[in-house]
Amino acid sequence: MIHKRINTSDEKQNDKSIGQQQQQHMTAKQHPTDNFRRNKRLKRLSGRQKRRAILELTIECLLIVGFFTLLMFQLPKIFPQPNKYKTDDYSSRGIGRVHDGNGDDGEDEDDKLVNKYDVTQLNNFAFKMRKRFGMGRDHSSNKKKQQHRYSHKGKINNNDGDEHNSDEMKEEVEYSEADYNKISWGKSEIVNNKYRHSDVMKGIGDKSDTYRNMREAIDKILPTEDIDNDDIDDSKYIERLAQATKKARVRSYGILDEATSILKYDVHNCPDKPPPSYPQAYNVLDVLDHWPTDDTQPRPSIYQGLCTFDYRTERHKAMAYRKAELPFVIRDDPKVMRTVERWNLPDYLYKLLEGNGNKKYRSEYSLNNHFMYFIKPKNVKRKGTKKLRGGGKRNVIEKPEGWEAPTKIIKMSYADWLSHANVTDESHLADNNKEHWYFRLIGCGKMQSCDRTLSEYLFDELSFFQPRIENDMYMVNPVRQAGIHCRFGMKGVTAENHFDGSRNFIALLKGERRYLLSHPNQCPNLALYPRGHPSGRHSAVDWSKPDLIKYPEFQNALVNEVVLQAGDALYLPTHWFHHIVSLDLNFQCNTRSGINDDYADVIHKCGF
Secondary structure, three states, X not given: OHHHHHHHHHHHHHHHHHHHHHHHHHHHHHOOOHHHHXXXXXXXXXXXXXXXXXXXXXXXXXXXXXXXXXXXXHHHHHOOOOOOOOOOOOOOOOOOOOXXXXXXXOXXXXXXXXXXXXXXXXXXXXXXXXXXXOOOOOOOOOHHHHHHHOOOOOEEEOOOOOEEEOOOOOOOOOOOHHHHHOOOOOHHHOOOOOOOOXXXXXXXOOOOHHHHHHHHHHHHHOOOXXXXXXXXXXXXXXXXXXXXXXXXXXXXXXXOHHHHOXXXXXXXXXXXOOOOOOOOOEEHHXXXXXXXXXXXXXXOEEOOOOOEXXXXXXXXXXXXXXXXXXXXXXXXXHHHHHHHHHHOOOOHHHHXXXXXXXXXXXXXXXXXXXXXXXXXXXXXXXXXXXXXXXXXXXXXXXXXXXXXXXXXXXXXXXXXXXXXXXXXXXXXXXXXXXXXXXXXXXXXXXXXXXXXXXXXXXXXXXXXXXXXXXHOOOOOOHHHEEEEEEEEEOOOOEEEEEEOOOOEEEEEEEOEEEEEEEOHHHHHHOOEOOOOOOOOOEXXXXXXXXOOOOOHHHHHOEEEEEEEEOOEEEEEOOOOEEEXXXXXXXXXXXXXXXXXOOOHHHHHHOOO
């Protein structure tokens, strides 16, 4: 019985397995499309996996692109390129400084390390990275032309990112106005369409064929030399520039005996470090009584308090005064004199500014000789400040009762301005209540929201204002440069007393301008328009006829004066007051490079 039961159990198990197979077989016969559905389901699942893989790959690519984007901007800081330019003891400040808010403008060991590298080289490196990975916009309309522009055979690199012909050095020639008048400015006379002038800078300036052709024509008459190359004898070249600059200066100014008795230093032979009383200041009424601001007739002696340094022999002194954030005048920089030589040629600026058309530039117009900057007020009901998107605040500019705009902004060509400014009728010039015009040019450079179609050649014409490391005299912080601004004044034009919120370097290239300077601590005595006024930070006093009854504090103000001539450059620290008088037709250009807060506390006490 037992043996039979066992056999029966095995048979049942076998029958069960056979039954399951038969059931599965019958199920397959009953549903013939199940295998097809199963395969289709597997295919659908495979598509999802593919999409998921594509999504994951896309995310990985975005992460890689983001990594290289971050690396593109951070690599110059992590692995900076060494400076290829020659440096000296004067270039210890000004490049890549970060303000630390403690009053010393962040002058520490880290700044000295950063100062060894050229900001322009780092910017060019970032540009190459963007171009290599196809990121950002390429503003060149012809990439092949742009590539050919920087990769010529038979060229040598001068470490500024641009190549020049190896035979570019020419023998010194004597210049005459007759030779200049023989120049043909037409394009047909230009043989080499890719001429590279000596002041070219990659990524900045005018790259048009029109300007390139013009520079080639003028460089044939006035050849330039590399004054930074010690292997080249540039003595004749410097002498030629000095003679042209001397010709542009019509007179010299002495120091009044009243000023000499107070001065404790020689303004033409100042000590290496600023003396405690520098700069010497004088009572404003004494200065104005001696030479009223509406009088453009030069005085042989003035109340000068600023030191005047020679660029070739006293550059180290000028750097010491600039580091101390004190004003001074430096003259006869060969690069400045080179611009003076060109801009004082007959018709050169006319060719430069007018070109082939009647270009219109921003200018200011006044019914008299007084010019004052203003912000156009808005009709607002509330007072106080307006919140900005970045979290800061800005004063709401309201229109005071009875206020009218002191000047008008107009558009005019250089030829039109010159026809008004180049007046020989002294009776007209003596009447300051007649119309005056103030001509302006702006070179944008790296500035945003700026018209780059008109005056970018200023960076080529004024190479000393280019953001290069060797221009550390004029560029305290090249990264913060706010373009190049030029103002051409006609005789009698007066810019009312005011202060600016950034450091400023001012170069005079033709004519004469009288500057009256005041220390920021004179703010309480200058009767400034308050914040919120259209002309805030300007003195409300008419310096040509001060009203001491309305502004009695003005009689306590202290000032000093200096006359800038062609080839002079004035350093004006942040918050220093200046009142400007054009003594004749003149060309002035300036650039700003950052802010210093040494005098911020004094200005804040005046409500700014």
